Amino acid sequence: MAPARPVVVSLLRNLLLFAGLPVGLIAAWQFASQRGTLPDYLLPSPFQVVAGLVEITRDGTLTTDLSASIFRSVTGFAIATAIAVPIGIAIGWFRSVRKSTYFTLLVLMPIPITAWISLAILWFGIGDKSAIFLVALGAAVPILVNTIHGVEWVDKLFIEAALTLGTGPRQILWRIVLPAAMPSILTGLRLGLRNSWAGLVVAEMIGARSGVGYLIWDSRLMMRSDLMIVGMLLVGILGSTSDQLMSLASKLMLRWSRTDSHDG
Amino acid sequence: MMGEPKIRARGVAKHYRANNLDVRALDPLDLEIYEGEFVCLLGPSGCGKSTLLRMVAGLVTPSAGTLHMDGRLITRPSPERGLVFQEYALFPWMTVLRNVMYGPSVRGLGRAKAEQLARDQIARVGLEGFENHFPSQLSGGMKQRVGIARVWANQPDVLLMDEPFGALDSITRNVLQRDLLGLWMQERRTILFVTHSVEEAIYLADRIVVMSARPGRITAIVPIDAPRPRNLLDQDSIALRAHLTGLVEAQVIATSGGRIAAKSAVGGYVE
Numbered sequence: 001m002a003p004a005r006p007v008v009v010s011l012l013r014n015l016l017l018f019a020g021l022p023v024g025l026i027a028a029w030q031f032a033s034q035r036g037t038l039p040d041y042l043l044p045s046p047f048q049v050v051a052g053l054v055e056i057t058r059d060g061t062l063t064t065d066l067s068a069s070i071f072r073s074v075t076g077f078a079i080a081t082a083i084a085v086p087i088g089i090a091i092g093w094f095r096s097v098r099k100s101t102y103f104t105l106l107v108l109m110p111i112p113i114t115a116w117i118s119l120a121i122l123w124f125g126i127g128d129k130s131a132i133f134l135v136a137l138g139a140a141v142p143i144l145v146n147t148i149h150g151v152e153w154v155d156k157l158f159i160e161a162a163l164t165l166g167t168g169p170r171q172i173l174w175r176i177v178l179p180a181a182m183p184s185i186l187t188g189l190r191l192g193l194r195n196s197w198a199g200l201v202v203a204e205m206i207g208a209r210s211g212v213g214y215l216i217w218d219s220r221l222m223m224r225s226d227l228m229i230v231g232m233l234l235v236g237i238l239g240s241t242s243d244q245l246m247s248l249a250s251k252l253m254l255r256w257s258r259t260d261s262h263d264g
Numbered sequence: 265m266m267g268e269p270k271i272r273a274r275g276v277a278k279h280y281r282a283n284n285l286d287v288r289a290l291d292p293l294d295l296e297i298y299e300g301e302f303v304c305l306l307g308p309s310g311c312g313k314s315t316l317l318r319m320v321a322g323l324v325t326p327s328a329g330t331l332h333m334d335g336r337l338i339t340r341p342s343p344e345r346g347l348v349f350q351e352y353a354l355f356p357w358m359t360v361l362r363n364v365m366y367g368p369s370v371r372g373l374g375r376a377k378a379e380q381l382a383r384d385q386i387a388r389v390g391l392e393g394f395e396n397h398f399p400s401q402l403s404g405g406m407k408q409r410v411g412i413a414r415v416w417a418n419q420p421d422v423l424l425m426d427e428p429f430g431a432l433d434s435i436t437r438n439v440l441q442r443d444l445l446g447l448w449m450q451e452r453r454t455i456l457f458v459t460h461s462v463e464e465a466i467y468l469a470d471r472i473v474v475m476s477a478r479p480g481r482i483t484a485i486v487p488i489d490a491p492r493p494r495n496l497l498d499q500d501s502i503a504l505r506a507h508l509t510g511l512v513e514a515q516v517i518a519t520s521g522g523r524i525a526a527k528s529a530v531g532g533y534v535e
Binding site: 157158160161162163164165166167171175176179180182255256257 | 321322323340341342343345346347349351353354355356357358359366367370371398399400414415418424
């Protein structure tokens, strides 16, 4: 055992460790801007970025863009989940479905979402639909892959136990395979959500007239590099908030897999 | 033994092809197990004893021969033949109560009845107070108590146990053997118990079926009449242990080309 340290000391130490880097970065950034080392047109100073944020908050652009992006993200993700989870279950469980979809998925899945943008605009035009389509596509691939894996690799022991306890062959999928595959499915949802932000930003840059992606794109054209930075930081905040929410949801759903077991 | 056997194996065999080789996991064998009997299948690893148990469970189809229970052909798993696994095979997403309720509820007994059966069995195996724990929060010994309760809650005619205490430390193992015997003395259900431990077989069984490895077959059937609980250190037990250890080791030595003969002669029982 290390000698006990006052709580205050360890608290300060943690504060320094967590806050040190971001505070230092911002200070260095501000310093470089003030000295002129960093010209405004390349990277505006932190103060200018905050001023930009205040400006778009006042004129309502922020609310419009944020709500457009969140709506597209939530809708796209919900559609992806509703489609990719059942298909993943079917592919993972039925060997014939696995075989018949094998080559199609082999070719389609590696296509990055960015490569779909032209087709999305061709099909859905400029606006919400294109963005939702790309978000859904970005989320669907990791969800599909992880659902297939989870269902396909369910421990055979659970199935044997269930059969000898009187489970009918048709009940095995719902009663045993699905709950057993749930950790893998939830991992897929989390990875899919992360992936979907890339789809959203690209779609809004090219295929929309609102949203945080559009904010980033439009500010470049308007030479407003401060708003560009605001847009990027917003994407970061949206991404990490949604990731934390998803992680919380999986922890709640997977209470059983916590590992505080004891021996004796 | 009298009357019709509970389980009858006639010419049951299992062979399969692996890497272009025919593997004879189990040569044709006959075996009868009677109602209320505690039978141990004893043999070294790879002797096909687990394969035989899984065929009785209905999880493995015999390549030849037939298995009957109460005169009816065994073709698939049934809750009449409950299986306890060495790896416990508890459903990790269910609490202890839910695990034990699983069998009765999946058979449609209704929630209240299933819960009543489950609570009774949980109490019988000494796990009162752990109903709402998840398997990941239990020790190995407790997990297997749940495994036993879960199968017993289905009130099976036959309990099949596949090295159920094989993954436990020796102290826990002894306690669970004693408790299993206690449960069985209260309710004499037929038990077919696979083990590679001579001591475990002597402590538990009415009859020990000794099996040999590759291809698996029955080399001896040894009845034990000594009253329970048995003392493994008394004269009869020690003599029986020597006899059975000899039988089991002869198989191991024969199949391993005598390489471990010297070791096993000193070390006693070979795993």
